[in-house]
Amino acid sequence: MEVCLWVATGAGAMAQDPRTLIAPSYGAGEQALHQGDLAAAEMAFRRVLALAPNDAGAHANLGVVYMRQRSWKQALDELETARRLAPKLAGIRLNIGLVYFRQEDYSHAVPAFESVVHDEPNCEQARQLLGICYFLDDRYSDTIGALEGLWPVSNTDLNYLYVLTVAAGKSGRHDLENRALERLIDVGKDSAELHLFLGRAFLSRGQDHQALVELGQAEKLGPRLPFLHYNLGLVYKRQHDFEKARREFLKDRDIEPDVAYNYDELGTVSAALGDDPAAERYFREAVRQDARLGTSWYGLAKIHKQRKDYCEALTALEAAGKIDPDSVSLHYLRAQVLLAIGKKADAREELATVRKLQKQTTDKLELAISGGHYRDPQVTAGK
Numbered sequence: 229m230e231v232c233l234w235v236a237t238g239a240g241a242m243a244q245d246p247r248t249l250i251a252p253s254y255g256a257g258e259q260a261l262h263q264g265d266l267a268a269a270e271m272a273f274r275r276v277l278a279l280a281p282n283d284a285g286a287h288a289n290l291g292v293v294y295m296r297q298r299s300w301k302q303a304l305d306e307l308e309t310a311r312r313l314a315p316k317l318a319g320i321r322l323n324i325g326l327v328y329f330r331q332e333d334y335s336h337a338v339p340a341f342e343s344v345v346h347d348e349p350n351c352e353q354a355r356q357l358l359g360i361c362y363f364l365d366d367r368y369s370d371t372i373g374a375l376e377g378l379w380p381v382s383n384t385d386l387n388y389l390y391v392l393t394v395a396a397g398k399s400g401r402h403d404l405e406n407r408a409l410e411r412l413i414d415v416g417k418d419s420a421e422l423h424l425f426l427g428r429a430f431l432s433r434g435q436d437h438q439a440l441v442e443l444g445q446a447e448k449l450g451p452r453l454p455f456l457h458y459n460l461g462l463v464y465k466r467q468h469d470f471e472k473a474r475r476e477f478l479k480d481r482d483i484e485p486d487v488a489y490n491y492d493e494l495g496t497v498s499a500a501l502g503d504d505p506a507a508e509r510y511f512r513e514a515v516r517q518d519a520r521l522g523t524s525w526y527g528l529a530k531i532h533k534q535r536k537d538y539c540e541a542l543t544a545l546e547a548a549g550k551i552d553p554d555s556v557s558l559h560y561l562r563a564q565v566l567l568a569i570g571k572k573a574d575a576r577e578e579l580a581t582v583r584k585l586q587k588q589t590t591d592k593l594e595l596a597i598s599g600g601h602y603r604d605p606q607v608t609a610g611k
Contacts, residue, residue, distance in 0.1 A: 234288075234319030250276045250283070257289060269293050284314035291323055295330070303327050318344045322354055332520055332608070334361040345374070352378060356388070360607055363391050371395035372404065384415050390425045391607060394432045420450030427459055432602045436463050452483055455606040461493055466599035470497045488518035489605045495527050496597050504531050515547075522551035523596050526558060533565055541565050548593070556585045557594040 257272030270293050276286040287310035294303035304327050310320045325340030341358035344351055359374035372395050375388065382388040389412040396405035409429075416422025427442035443460050446453060461476035474497045481490040495510035508531050514524040525548035532541035545562045552558060563578035595601035 234292075234322050250279050250286075253279075254286075257286075261289065261292065264296075266293050266296055282313055284310045284317065284320070287313065288317070288320050288323070291320075291327075295323065295327060298330075300327055300331055316347075318347050318351065318354075322351070325354070325357060329357060329361065329608070332518075334364050337361050338365075352381060356382070359395075360391065363395055364604075364607060366398075368395040368398040372399055372401060376404065383411055386412060386416055386421060386425055387607065389415065390429060394429055397429075397433065418449075420446045420453050420456075423449065424453055424456055424459070428604060428606065431459060431462060432604065434602075436466060439463050454484055455480065457483070458487070458490060458493070458606075461497075462599065462602065465493065465497055465500075468500075470500045473497045474501070486517065487605070488514045488521055489603070491517065492521050492524045492527075495524055499527060499531070504534070507531060519547070520551055522548045522555070522558075522593050525551070526555070526561070526593055526597070529558075529561060529565075533561065533568075536568070538565050538569050552593045554585055555593040556582055556591045559585065 253272045253275040257269050257276065260266070260269035260272055270290065273286045273290045273293070276283055277290075280286065287306045291303045291307035291310060294300075294306060304324065307320055307324045307327065310317070311324065314320060321340045322344050325337045325344070328334070328337035328340065338358065338361050341354050341361065344354035345358055348354065355374050355378055359371050359378075362368075362370040362374055371391065375382075375392055375395070378388070379392075389408050393405055393408040393412060396402070396408060412425060413422065416425060423442045423446035427439045427446060430436075430439035430442060439459070440463055443456065443463065446456050447460070450456065457476040457479035461473045461480065464470070464473035464476060474494060477490050477494045477497065480487070481494065484490065491510045491514035495507045495514060498504075498507035498510055507527060511524040511527045511531075514521050515528075525544045529541045529544035529548060532538070532544060542562070542565055545558060545565065548555070548558050549562075559578050559581045563575045563582065566572075566575040566578060592601055596603055
């Protein structure tokens with residue numbers, strides 16, 4: 229599922245000034261973007277905006293520049309300006325969705341992708357990304373609705389077939405599940421990648437033994453395959469074999485040192501083994517790489533509470549709460565911390581929230597830490 233940014237062209241720009249004045253800067257900006265010279269591209273599109281402040285294309289392309297720099301707030305500011313100026317341009321909304329998607333903020337990405345699919349039902353990229361967002365939010369029927377129609381053009385894509393297989397199984401669409409699984413096996417042949425996909429599928433079903441068989445076969449064929457050892461670590465963590473889990477996460481970290489989930493899981497299993505200094509070190513590295521990892525903030529909060537570092541615990545809980553405000557375990561831990569520092573009224577409010585949420589939500593944060601919920605970051609890897 230390849231992902232491409234939408235780039236406005238001079239011909240499609242919404243400039244109010246004479247085209248002859250801004251065309252040279254537009255051309256220079258487009259060429260710089262094509263060549264990857266982001267500084268030159270930014271300067272060129274800034275020149276366009278100096279002459280034509282309401283040029284939607286220039287704002288949109290500045291958004292692309294900032295996306296490539298991973299400056300998400302600046303990117304979103306420029307893209308939202310472009311959207312206000314040119315609300316009918318679906319490409320702008322596609323990039324807005326991508327900004328949220330790249331930050332793993334799938335709930336905010338969904339409306340942007342949905343609007344693109346509504347206006348351009350044949351936009352394959354928007355459908356693929358929308359389906360992935362639904363999948364990662366456990367909206368399996370919606371996943372099928374977004375992805376099933378892409379079968380003719382996507383049925384050689386292993387990631388697509390994997391997502392469709394799992395979503396169909398979770399939705400009770402066993403006809404589609406079997407068709408997608410058969411196609412997955414046919415396309416993947418006997419490769420390490422195929423066995424990794426099958427292992428992940430078994431993991432998502434909670435079938436740990438079958439997952440280990442498939443992941444073991446993948447390891448024989450491709451021992452340095454990205455995310456292989458991560459998934460093996462998840463199996464062992466779920467079986468409470470934390471030493472084996474730690475070894476596997478360390479292997480994947482050595483292969484992929486920039487994957488924040490490895491440090492998050494290393495923190496979790498280190499805490500389970502009673503090694504709080506290591507757990508804290510790993511959790512801190514996880515949130516340094518990805519500040520949206522609520523499980524790591526929650527893990528840090530538990531460590532700080534145990535040490536009676538209550539101010540730091542509350543800081544970590546605040547960060548986790550912004551990511552998962554409906555976590556029962558998070559509110560309960562916050563109540564304990566507040567009670568420890570004598571804020572009884574605030575603690576009672578948190579406990580009231582706990583009672584309310586217990587009737588409404590499934591605590592994904594705690595499930596992720598315990599291994600009861602299969603997290604699959606590989607679905608979005610490389611997107």
